[in-house]
Amino acid sequence: MVVKLQRPILIGGLGLSFSLWMLESWHHSIVQLSELSLFSALAVGGGLWFFKRQRPKDSTEQLNGKLVDRATAESAIAKTEAVINQLAQEAENQQALEPLRTQLAQLQLELDRQNITLAVTGGQSVGKSTLIRVLESSQQRVTFQETAPLFKEVGNSSDTHILAEITKADAVLFLTNGDLTDTEFQTLQQIQAANQPKILVFNKQDQYLPDERASISLSLKQRVQDHVVAVCASPVAIKVRKHEADGAVQEWMEQPAPDVQQLTQQLSELLAQQTQQLVWTTTTRQARLLKAEAKNWLNSVRGDRSIPIIEQYQWIAAAAAFANPVPALDILATAAINAQMVMDLGNIYQQKFSLEQAQTVAGTMGSLMLKLGLVELSTKAITTVLKSNAVTFVAGGLVQGVSAAYLTRVAGLTLITYFEQQEIALDSGSNLNLDKLRQTLQNVFQQNQQLGFLQGFVKQGMKRLSPEVQAVEVG
Numbered sequence: 001m002v003v004k005l006q007r008p009i010l011i012g013g014l015g016l017s018f019s020l021w022m023l024e025s026w027h028h029s030i031v032q033l034s035e036l037s038l039f040s041a042l043a044v045g046g047g048l049w050f051f052k053r054q055r056p057k058d059s060t061e062q063l064n065g066k067l068v069d070r071a072t073a074e075s076a077i078a079k080t081e082a083v084i085n086q087l088a089q090e091a092e093n094q095q096a097l098e099p100l101r102t103q104l105a106q107l108q109l110e111l112d113r114q115n116i117t118l119a120v121t122g123g124q125s126v127g128k129s130t131l132i133r134v135l136e137s138s139q140q141r142v143t144f145q146e147t148a149p150l151f152k153e154v155g156n157s158s159d160t161h162i163l164a165e166i167t168k169a170d171a172v173l174f175l176t177n178g179d180l181t182d183t184e185f186q187t188l189q190q191i192q193a194a195n196q197p198k199i200l201v202f203n204k205q206d207q208y209l210p211d212e213r214a215s216i217s218l219s220l221k222q223r224v225q226d227h228v229v230a231v232c233a234s235p236v237a238i239k240v241r242k243h244e245a246d247g248a249v250q251e252w253m254e255q256p257a258p259d260v261q262q263l264t265q266q267l268s269e270l271l272a273q274q275t276q277q278l279v280w281t282t283t284t285r286q287a288r289l290l291k292a293e294a295k296n297w298l299n300s301v302r303g304d305r306s307i308p309i310i311e312q313y314q315w316i317a318a319a320a321a322f323a324n325p326v327p328a329l330d331i332l333a334t335a336a337i338n339a340q341m342v343m344d345l346g347n348i349y350q351q352k353f354s355l356e357q358a359q360t361v362a363g364t365m366g367s368l369m370l371k372l373g374l375v376e377l378s379t380k381a382i383t384t385v386l387k388s389n390a391v392t393f394v395a396g397g398l399v400q401g402v403s404a405a406y407l408t409r410v411a412g413l414t415l416i417t418y419f420e421q422q423e424i425a426l427d428s429g430s431n432l433n434l435d436k437l438r439q440t441l442q443n444v445f446q447q448n449q450q451l452g453f454l455q456g457f458v459k460q461g462m463k464r465l466s467p468e469v470q471a472v473e474v475g
Contacts, residue, residue, distance in 0.1 A: 067197065067277035068284050070111065076287035077107050079423075083294040086350075091301045100294050107290065110283045114141065116275060118267075119166045121147040122175035123184070127203040131175065131233040134258045139267060141275075145169055151183055163190060167285055170278040171270070172198040173263075177207070179216050180223055188224060195285055197270075197278060199227040201263060206232045206256075229266060232259040299420045302348050309348075310412030313341040315464055317408040322401030322465045338362035338411050345412065349419035361432065365411050368438055374410070374445050379403045381449065385458045402461035406448075409457075414444045 084100050091097075120128045132144040147162045166172055172191055176184055191198055202220055205213045213230065220228045235256040242250045270278075317337045339355075339362035346353045353361065369375050382402050418440045 066195075067274060067281045069277070070280050073111060073280040073283045073287065076284045076291070077104070080104060080107070080287045080291035080294065083291050083298060087294055087298045087301070090298065094297060094301065096294075096297045100290065100297075103290050107283055107287050110279065110286070113279050114275070115143060116141060116171070116271060116278060117143045117145055117169045118171050118173055119145045119147060119169035120173045120175065121150060121162065121166060122201075123151045124149040126175040126177050127233045128175055131173070131201070131203065131231070131260070134233050134260050135264065135267070138264050139271075142267070142271065150187060151181075159187075163187070163194075166191065167194050167196065167289065168282070170197070170282045172196050173201050174198055175201045175203050176220075177202075177204040179219050185223060192226075195281060197281065199229055199263070199266065200224050202228060202230040203233055205230045206235050206259075227266065229263045231263050232256075234258065295420075302420075303416060305348050306345055306412070306416050309341065309344050310409055310416075313337050313344075313412065314405040314408040318401040318405035318461055318465055321404035322397040324397070324400070338365065338408060341408070341412055342415060345415050345419065349416075349422070351419055351422065362411075364434075365414065365437070365441065368441055369407060369411075372438070372442060372445075374441070375403075375407065377449075378406050378410075378445075381454055382406060382458055385451075385454055398462065398465060401465045402458055405461055406454075406457060410441070410445050410448060413448070414441045417444055 081104055084097070084104060087094055087100070088097055120132055122128060128146050128149075132146055135142075136144060147165060148158065150159050150162060152158070174184075174188060174191070180188070188198070188200070200220060202217060205216075208216065217228065217230050235258065237253040237255050240252055240254045244250065320337065339359045342358040342361045343353050343355070345351075346358070379399065383399055386398060386402075414437070418437055421436070421440075
């Protein structure tokens with residue numbers, strides 16, 4: 001197998017590996033180089049730079065549930081526009097560009113919207129429709145939007161769709177007719193995490209005795225730490241009995257008036273004081289959702305460009321490890337290759353690295369792999385697959401070569417996943433979060449440990465590294 005190397009960092013790294021092997025061949029009494037010592041040397045060489053860097057901002061940008069001002073909404077729109085512009089720059093013919101730009105233009109108009117939308121949601125038979133009919137007569141400039149019932153089935157995917165629709169509303173009236181179930185509580189937490197202003201409405205309170213009502217209301221307030229209002233949108237009809245002077249008794253059913261005064265008062269105060277803030281908060285939320293959608297398209301474009309680069313370097317690493325008779329030095333060669341891969345992937349994701357920084361990132365990832373036991377686990381897994389055929393297993397450097405390719409692939413996919421979480425044009429490549437990188441590495445490794453994938457990967461490695469066993473099938 002012939003590998004053409006044109007990158008100076010690759011030549012330097014492989015040359016260092018070869019020199020160390022030659023030195024060991026001349027003098028066997030030289031202290032043996034273990035995997036740990038090599039990884040440690042790589043990490044220490046630039047480790048001070050890595051650990052001195054600040055932690056980056058969390059790209060998920062979850063809000064704390066507070067209303068925002070116009071400046072925050074405008075900033076969110078500007079960030080969304082930056083992502084869309086970046087997508088246009090990197091993929092000018094992307095089919096999603098026109099819909100994204102249309103939605104962006106609509107967000108600008110939303111800033112000055114005067115009417116308010118309230119989503120009314122909850123489980124089945126909690127009185128959503130009835131409450132809306134009662135409230136519509138007293139609330140101006142408000143559009144009530146009833147959702148389909150939640151919790152119709154356990155794990156029903158329609159709940160996800162309903163919650164997505166709710167995010168378009170300016171506030172939420174969440175109805176319950178008793179103390180909260182765990183499912184209801186979790187749904188309220190999801191609404192809170194989306195920065196959705198909400199009021200928990202305890203409806204049908206007339207169906208409980210006075211002491212039961214008080215107990216339920218107190219429990220609701222303690223659990224949600226938020227606005228809780230007890231109402232009775234459609235009170236149960238009561239029997240009225242009238243005794244006449246002549247001793248006759250008349251009876252009839254009388255329908256009490258709805259008891260929603262406390263809720264209408266809260267809504268009136270909310271709309272009078274915070275209409276604009278509600279609109280700006282919704283606009284901010286929608287801008288961030290649109291930015292996430294645009295970022296997904298951008299990541300897809302970048303991913304298509306990144307995978308071939310990872311595949312190129314994984315097989316270069318395989319060839320280097322396959323040809324090197326000293327297993328401990330294979331890791332040094334692979335780390336040198338990974339440093340060049342860090343720079344190439346960083347360029348795609350607008351995360352610029354200097355040569356020194358790229359070497360440090362590669363060494364740090366190698367150190368993490370060793371500390372997490374990924375090197376040993378991957379080698380054992382690949383060895384097990386190769387042992388399924390004695391002919392392939394006896395081929396000298398196949399284990400080292402395929403292992404080097406596999407770890408290089410995991411490193412590349414980890415970098416892609418990590419870079420995808422970064423902000424467009426805001427986070428620099430030199431600002432790395434070690435904890436997040438470690439967690440990402442673990443997740444990517446676990447996702448690529450399935451037996452089917454390993455069998456296919458080993459088969460590819462065999463074809464590239466040992467042409468004489470191309471015809472052999474792996475278990």
